[in-house]
Amino acid sequence: MFRHLRLAPLYMALCLGANAVVADGLEDLLNGDMRAMVLHEEPQEVPTVSFTDMDGEELTLAAFAGRYVLLNFWATWCAPCREEMPSLDRLQRALGGEAFAVVTVASGRNPPPAIRRFFEEEGVTDLPVYLDPRQAMARQMGVFGLPTTVLIDPEGREIGRLRGDADWAGAEALALIAALIGGEDG
Secondary structure (H helix, E strand, O other), rough: OOOOHHHHHHHHHHHHHHHHHHHHHHHHOOOHHHHOOOOEEEEEEEOOOOEEOOOOOOEEEHHOOOOEEEEEEEOOHHHHHHHHHHHHHHHHHHHHHOEEEEEEEEOOOOOHHHHHHHHHHHHHOOOOEEEEEOOOHHHHOOOOOOOOEEOOOOOOOEEEEEEEEOOOOHHHHHHHHHHHHOOOOO
């Protein structure tokens, strides 16, 4: 029984070493727009707060459990959001599936007709529309400006955050997300 306890430090070192390699690998991918991504040393718990779809149905991030999620907070009146949204749409088209999803949440007052017009004008076709009209989710997640994008692991924990806009369909973002999902079928 005690013989296995002697091996505990070895197992712990192997585990910590493996985690460091993964973190180092991701940090090496933070180039271009992804330089603004802040990766956490340890995954952080995400508050359980609901948001709605366009039909008013409530859901939480638990609906995306088991996938990496790129959670983007945006608004129709936000100029950087307008620049960024088409690249989020292309990212979802390229890598979205069983292992990964782009989840965009309109934060604050964003009337559904304005959202539909925004998506139409920007050519966004592959992203569902989610709403956080009272900004409860944004507040609880510490979102202080738009756009803000939060990277969430399959266990529902925050592993990184990027404040401001980025080219999510650029080579750097695609490489980061592909490294995360590890070539799993998307």
